[in-house]
Amino acid sequence: MSARASSSADREVLITRIINAPRDLVFAAWVDPKHADKWMGPVGYTTVTRSMDVRPGGMWRFTMSGPQGVFPSRVTYIEVVKPSQLVYRHGADRDDDPDAFDVTVTFEDLGDKTHITMRSVFPSVAARDKVVKEFKAIEGGYQTLERLEKHVQAGG
Amino acid sequence: MLATSLDATFAALADPTRRAILARLAEGDASVLELAEPFAMSQPAISKHLKVLERAGLIERGRDAQRRPCRLVAGPLKEVVEFAQGYRQFWDQSFDRLDDYVQKLHAKGRKNVRKSKQQR
Numbered sequence: 442m443s444a445r446a447s448s449s450a451d452r453e454v455l456i457t458r459i460i461n462a463p464r465d466l467v468f469a470a471w472v473d474p475k476h477a478d479k480w481m482g483p484v485g486y487t488t489v490t491r492s493m494d495v496r497p498g499g500m501w502r503f504t505m506s507g508p509q510g511v512f513p514s515r516v517t518y519i520e521v522v523k524p525s526q527l528v529y530r531h532g533a534d535r536d537d538d539p540d541a542f543d544v545t546v547t548f549e550d551l552g553d554k555t556h557i558t559m560r561s562v563f564p565s566v567a568a569r570d571k572v573v574k575e576f577k578a579i580e581g582g583y584q585t586l587e588r589l590e591k592h593v594q595a596g597g
Numbered sequence: 598m599l600a601t602s603l604d605a606t607f608a609a610l611a612d613p614t615r616r617a618i619l620a621r622l623a624e625g626d627a628s629v630l631e632l633a634e635p636f637a638m639s640q641p642a643i644s645k646h647l648k649v650l651e652r653a654g655l656i657e658r659g660r661d662a663q664r665r666p667c668r669l670v671a672g673p674l675k676e677v678v679e680f681a682q683g684y685r686q687f688w689d690q691s692f693d694r695l696d697d698y699v700q701k702l703h704a705k706g707r708k709n710v711r712k713s714k715q716q717r
Contacts, residue, residue: 454684458692462699466706470699480698483690559688573684 452569456559464548467555468524471546474501482507495521502534524548531561540568606673609653614638615646622656622669632667 460467470476474490481488486507493501501516513534520528525548532541542563549556563569609615618632633643647667650656654673659666 456685456688458689458696460692460696460699462696462703466699466703467695470695470702476698476702480694481691482694483687484694557692561684 451566452563454561454563454569454573456561458557458559459551460555460557461553462555463553464550464555465524467557468548471527472521472523474503477501477503481505494518497521501529504534519543525550540564540572542568542572605653606655609649609655612646612649614643615650618643618646618650618667619655619669622667626659626666626668628664628666 470480472493472495474493477493478488478490481503482505486505488503488505491502491504493499493503495501495518497518497520499518501518503514503516505512505514515532515534515538517530518527519530520526527544527546529544529546530541531544532538540563542561544562545558545560547558549558563572610619614636617636621627621632621635629640629643629647632647633640636643647656647658650667651658655670657668657670659668
């Protein structure tokens, strides 16, 4: 893990976000299927949880359906620290998906708000590109220079 | 894509003038003179920016010796965009929905707390 972390800059994606609700609630929204199904996935998608077992070694199996297709997915929890951190492996819903990537989500308590930091580390640059492409396909968005400019201006 | 070439692309994109030049070229090819026009900049200053963009592989210069029109090269830009944007957008949109959803939950929770306090 440490060898991976030492040279993972080109294989990781960092996303941060402030959510306007207290941390306990935001954390609950990640670990309770009745909540998670309500927000997971881009606009136009529905997420249906098939099973969720939030503890190290446990899995969240869900299917996302939308305009670009149906995506059976699997999250396998590695670490669960309520209500501040989730570490999990995210991939297709099959055993040993070679492109599965490791995600660390931290929830920082800001009173009425919560700061989410999400670090995704892919097993290789090729896997990163493949997964990013798949997510792009799911998202179905058409990329423009303006978007790129915003992204770069935002320090991405 | 190698990290080093991604670095070169990001470095070239770090300057607002160069991004504006690329945005202009996205609409069609243009000469140095045409590119210099909207900016309060000399032609040599614009030429310097063009060299950086050319070295990063973001633009190509035409062979026409007089005009040497600049053309956008989509490849590296696409790589940068695809580097993370699909994934980012997936989560940006999910987080928008999460934000809406938990705010509603939070408001509902407060109402319920008030209700149960009144009942006591």
